[in-house]
Amino acid sequence: MIWWRAIAVAALVATTPALLAGEIPPDARRSGYSFVSPDTRAMQDDDTSNPGMLFVLDGEALWGKKVGSADKACADCHGDARSSMKGVAARYPAFEKALGRPITLDQRIKLCRANHQQASPLPYESRDILALSAFVAHQSRGFPITAGDDPQLSAFVAQGRSLFMQREGQLNLACTNCHDDNFDKHLAGSPITQAQPTGYPIYRLEWQTLGSLERRLRSCMTGVRAQAYDYGAPELVALELYLMSRARGMPMETPAVRP
Amino acid sequence: MARSKVYIAVLLASVIHVANAGADELVPYEITGDGITTSLTGAPGDVARGRTLVLARTTTCILCHSGPFPETRFQGDLAPDLTGAGNRWTVSQLRLRLVDASRFNPDTIMPSYYRNKGFVRVGRNYAGNPILSAAEIEDIVAYLATLRD
Numbered sequence: 001m002i003w004w005r006a007i008a009v010a011a012l013v014a015t016t017p018a019l020l021a022g023e024i025p026p027d028a029r030r031s032g033y034s035f036v037s038p039d040t041r042a043m044q045d046d047d048t049s050n051p052g053m054l055f056v057l058d059g060e061a062l063w064g065k066k067v068g069s070a071d072k073a074c075a076d077c078h079g080d081a082r083s084s085m086k087g088v089a090a091r092y093p094a095f096e097k098a099l100g101r102p103i104t105l106d107q108r109i110k111l112c113r114a115n116h117q118q119a120s121p122l123p124y125e126s127r128d129i130l131a132l133s134a135f136v137a138h139q140s141r142g143f144p145i146t147a148g149d150d151p152q153l154s155a156f157v158a159q160g161r162s163l164f165m166q167r168e169g170q171l172n173l174a175c176t177n178c179h180d181d182n183f184d185k186h187l188a189g190s191p192i193t194q195a196q197p198t199g200y201p202i203y204r205l206e207w208q209t210l211g212s213l214e215r216r217l218r219s220c221m222t223g224v225r226a227q228a229y230d231y232g233a234p235e236l237v238a239l240e241l242y243l244m245s246r247a248r249g250m251p252m253e254t255p256a257v258r259p
Numbered sequence: 260m261a262r263s264k265v266y267i268a269v270l271l272a273s274v275i276h277v278a279n280a281g282a283d284e285l286v287p288y289e290i291t292g293d294g295i296t297t298s299l300t301g302a303p304g305d306v307a308r309g310r311t312l313v314l315a316r317t318t319t320c321i322l323c324h325s326g327p328f329p330e331t332r333f334q335g336d337l338a339p340d341l342t343g344a345g346n347r348w349t350v351s352q353l354r355l356r357l358v359d360a361s362r363f364n365p366d367t368i369m370p371s372y373y374r375n376k377g378f379v380r381v382g383r384n385y386a387g388n389p390i391l392s393a394a395e396i397e398d399i400v401a402y403l404a405t406l407r408d
Binding site for chain 1 (some may be wrong): 322370379382383390
């Protein structure tokens with residue numbers, strides 16, 4: 001796939017923030033795609049076998065559906081997502097002026113639903129929010145990640161970075177212990193990846209469904225026996241933002257397939 | 260990992276009494292040299308139970324370690340193979356390693372199995388408890404001591 005080959009190039013041209021010891025240099029970054037089996041890669045590459053594409057199709061239908069007391073569809077404000085949503089997911093989490101802090105793409109969709117459609121809220125991780133977010137993020141497939149470029153976000157990126165470096169939980173492990181220092185090794189049977197957030201929401205074979213980046217982060221936290229942050233918590237958003245800025249220049253893959 | 264650094268830290272820590280103030284469920288233990296010479300339960304552990312524990316996913320050892328366990332494919336490679344651990348370490352050293360590996364190497368990723376304080380955001384179900392009980396530590400120590408090449 002052409003968009004896939006763009007990875008190496010994009011990684012090389014990305015601007016480099018100062019790295020702390022142990023952090024991965026830009027040209028050594030690899031998507032989770034490069035850690036999975038050839039079968040899983042083939043499943044991701046072929047839209048007719050990628051189970052995440054079913055959610056993208058559902059999302060497309062929801063995009064055009066009028067809902068709420070405003071009786072408006074996403075399309076009534078944003079038109080054809082194929083042009084209006086190009087590259088949008090690649091810059092999320094993005095700074096939200098009204099709140100004075102970054103929000104995720106899912107939170108943006110929830111805000112649109114509340115403020116512009118005046119419709120019932122979609123719970124985190126519900127099929128509809130995942131479908132909409134997969135549909136929107138799919139419009140960025142192959143686009144280089146730009147999240148974190150906004151200078152108003154720098155304090156939040158820094159917060160995410162310190163959370164990534166912080167040991168936590170009863171096992172007393174930090175994200176960096178596994179994902180910077182030990183990628184390519186195996187935790188029990190599973191390969192440890194670099195935790196690049198390029199393909200979210202992802203179809204995870206173990207989950208038998210699509211899931212958000214927050215769901216993935218929460219399961220790593222539970223894995224080290226830490227108290228996972230609630231969906232939408234500012235700490236999770238900051239971690240997401242750090243991960244996206246750490247992956248700056250890498251191409252989006254949504255919907256990726258992971259074991 | 261830097262063993263020399265480990266030994267220096269351990270020597271400095273010679274004969275520290277760990278009182279575990281406020282952590283009533285932990286048995287107090289005494290570090291002598293680079294180990295804990297006395298059994299945490301006052302009795303020797305059970306080798307067979309120790310092997311079962313090391314292999315149990317919930318004990319977490321084989322998330323990181325491999326060892327002489329032909330029956331399981333799911334072993335980690337973040338840490339040394341446990342084969343021969345009984346040749347390399349004394350029972351006393353093995354006990355301290357399990358109780359609090361960070362006393363050997365402050366940067367280690369190996370969890371402290373008999374500690375219940377000084378952690379960040381421990382999950383509700385685990386808060387206030389060590390990963391393993393004193394009896395489980397003794398069973399595992401007894402098993403590791405049998406791992407001779």
